Amino acid sequence: xxxxxxxxxxxxxxxxxxxxxxxxxxxxxxxxxxxxxxxxxxxxxxxxxxxxxxxxxxxxxxxxxxxxxxxxxxxxxxxxxxxxxxxxxxxxxxxxxxxxxxxxxxxxxxxxxxxxxxxxxxxxxxxxxxxxxxxxxxxxxxxxxxxxxxxxxxxxxxxxxxxxxxxxxxxxxxxxxxxxxxxxxxxxxxxxxxxxxxxxx
Amino acid sequence: xxxxxxxxxxxxxxxxxxxxxxxxxxxxxxxxxxxxxxxxxxxxxxxxxxxxxxxxxxxxxxxxxxxxxxxxxxxxxxxxxxxxxxxxxxxxxxxxxxxxxxxxxxxxxxxxxxxxxxxxxxxxxxxxxxxxxxxxxxxxxxxxxxxxxxxxxxxxxxxxxxxxxxxxxxxxxxxxxxxxxxxxxxxxxxxxxxxxxxxxx
DNA sequence: TACTTTTGTTAACACTGTTAATTAAACTAT
DNA sequence: ATAGTTTAATTAACAGTGTTAACAAAAGTA
Numbered sequence: 001x002x003x004x005x006x007x008x009x010x011x012x013x014x015x016x017x018x019x020x021x022x023x024x025x026x027x028x029x030x031x032x033x034x035x036x037x038x039x040x041x042x043x044x045x046x047x048x049x050x051x052x053x054x055x056x057x058x059x060x061x062x063x064x065x066x067x068x069x070x071x072x073x074x075x076x077x078x079x080x081x082x083x084x085x086x087x088x089x090x091x092x093x094x095x096x097x098x099x100x101x102x103x104x105x106x107x108x109x110x111x112x113x114x115x116x117x118x119x120x121x122x123x124x125x126x127x128x129x130x131x132x133x134x135x136x137x138x139x140x141x142x143x144x145x146x147x148x149x150x151x152x153x154x155x156x157x158x159x160x161x162x163x164x165x166x167x168x169x170x171x172x173x174x175x176x177x178x179x180x181x182x183x184x185x186x187x188x189x190x191x192x193x194x195x196x197x198x199x200x201x
Numbered sequence: 202x203x204x205x206x207x208x209x210x211x212x213x214x215x216x217x218x219x220x221x222x223x224x225x226x227x228x229x230x231x232x233x234x235x236x237x238x239x240x241x242x243x244x245x246x247x248x249x250x251x252x253x254x255x256x257x258x259x260x261x262x263x264x265x266x267x268x269x270x271x272x273x274x275x276x277x278x279x280x281x282x283x284x285x286x287x288x289x290x291x292x293x294x295x296x297x298x299x300x301x302x303x304x305x306x307x308x309x310x311x312x313x314x315x316x317x318x319x320x321x322x323x324x325x326x327x328x329x330x331x332x333x334x335x336x337x338x339x340x341x342x343x344x345x346x347x348x349x350x351x352x353x354x355x356x357x358x359x360x361x362x363x364x365x366x367x368x369x370x371x372x373x374x375x376x377x378x379x380x381x382x383x384x385x386x387x388x389x390x391x392x393x394x395x396x397x398x399x400x401x402x
Numbered sequence: 403t404a405c406t407t408t409t410g411t412t413a414a415c416a417c418t419g420t421t422a423a424t425t426a427a428a429c430t431a432t
Numbered sequence: 433a434t435a436g437t438t439t440a441a442t443t444a445a446c447a448g449t450g451t452t453a454a455c456a457a458a459a460g461t462a
Contacts, residue, residue: 007408035448035449035450036449036450036451037448037449037450045410045411046410046411046412047411047450047451048410048411048412048451048452048453049409049410049411051450051451051452052409052410056450056451057449057450057451062326065326066326066328067328069326069328069329069331069332070328070331070332072332073328073331073332073335076332076335076336077335080335080339086339086340086342086343086346087343087396087400089339089343090339090340090343090361090392090395090396090399091392091393091396093335093336093339094361094365094388094392095388097365097369098365098368098369098385098388101369101373102369102372102373105373108369108373109373112366112370113315113316114314114315114370114373114374115314125263125266125267125270127267127268127270127271127274128270130270130271130274131270131271131273131274131277134274134277134278134281134294135277135294138281138287138290138291138294139287139291141287142287142288142290142291145287155383155386155387155390156390158368158371158387159364159368159387159390159391159394160291160295161367161371162364162367162368162371162387162391163360163363163364163367163391164295164298164299164367165313165367165370165371166362166363166364166365166366166367166368166370167299167359167360167363167367168298168299168302168303168309169313169315169366169367169370170359170362170363170366171303172302172303172306172309172310172315173315182356184299185356186356186359186360186363187295187296187299189356189357189360190360190363190364191291191292191295192292192398193360193394193395193397193398194291194394195288195291195292196394196397196398197393197394197397197398198291199288208439236417236418236419237418237419237420238417238418238419246441246442247441247442247443248419248420248442249420249421249441249442249443250440250441250442252419252420252421253440253441257419257420258418258419258420
């Protein structure tokens with residue numbers, strides 16, 4: 001009864017070809033341009049066959065999200081093993097994380113829900129500058145009054161904003177995971193850590 | 202010649218009514234559900250009139266993005282003025298930033314390009330756990346071997362991941378703004394700061 | 403060969419953003 | 433007040449999107 005096996009194998013190949021065509025599209029024009037019709041066109045089948053293998057478009061994107069986390073996990077594990085001291089490991093992991101994100105922007109955007117069209121030109125908005133200036137000025141005076149007056153204000157500002165944004169957007173994705181209080185503790189922890197490294201040398 | 206003035210005023214009112222209807226829709230069902238047709242329906246006009254006031258849909262969303270940054274900027278400025286010491290100001294700003302984000306999630310998502318559909322259920326993916334376990338285990342051993350063995354590993358993990366994700370996604374938005382080297386310096390700065398507060402008391 | 407199950411296609415539904423052509427309204431000048 | 437001009441708004445369509453019901457074709461089974 002190898003006939004059933006072959007069917008399963010064919011089905012698996014079909015599924016893989018869908019993902020392959022979809023990923024090619026994502027790599028070419030970004031995940032926003034992915035459409036069922038384009039996939040169907042690429043694999044030279046009619047549209048509804050795709051729904052025999054994936055419940056909907058979201059399921060296809062979810063597949064890549066999983067793949068992304070898997071790849072990232074492996075990459076982090078790998079660099080970790082190349083170091084002994086935990087501090088060195090954490091540094092290596094951070095660098096690997098960074099590299100993964102920018103060498104696989106499509107993966108990363110899917111994994112963390114990035115990529116609203118309106119944000120593409122967001123950096124040119126004057127309101128952004130006005131907001132950031134509040135932060136920058138505060139950080140600069142903090143540095144000036146600290147025991148480490150030759151720290152780079154802009155660098156520290158980016159660090160500060162990144163910590164804030166990272167905290168917020170991570171918590172925003174995993175909505176119900178934590179209590180408001182424990183979320184606030186994470187914020188407190190990160191910010192107090194930042195302030196310490198900012199004001200002391 | 203008050204007639205020209207009135208026209209300008211009417212045009213401004215029209216524009217405002219479009220934004221009002223659009224924002225109501227965003228608040229009700231999220232920015233992903235916003236459509237030109239729904240706006241036209243809400244203001245009881247035909248579809249193309251909207252294009253007399255906004256170049257396209259993106260321009261409408263951009264308007265809210267600007268509004269968001271303006272509101273955030275004002276909120277930060279306000280809390281800053283309530284404190285004297287820069288360190289206290291930075292803490293207050295961080296809290297205000299946090300509050301703004303979660304009291305105005307629609308604004309925040311627009312401002313930072315968050316909200317891909319596939320990410321809603323992303324926390325249940327097993328691959329995520331496997332990736333995070335690499336980080337968590339490293340941090341826990343770092344804590345154990347440090348002079349501060351009673352630190353909360355999960356809390357520090359969240360801080361670590363948030364810093365990384367914040368750095369990445371901020372840099373991803375403002376693509377060309379900085380050189381790769383200066384970006385890497387920001388990463389280095391943030392991570393070394395984190396490690397210091399992690400391993401030392 | 404006849405029957406059943408699986409597989410694939412056609413065609414449509416209900417949406418989306420955007421725009422050209424056309425009509426209705428408002429204003430200007432005679 | 434009427435004729436001409438400019439502005440405003442509408443209808444209708446184009447080109448897409450995800451999704452699905454109804455039907456036809458192929459494959460496997462008796």
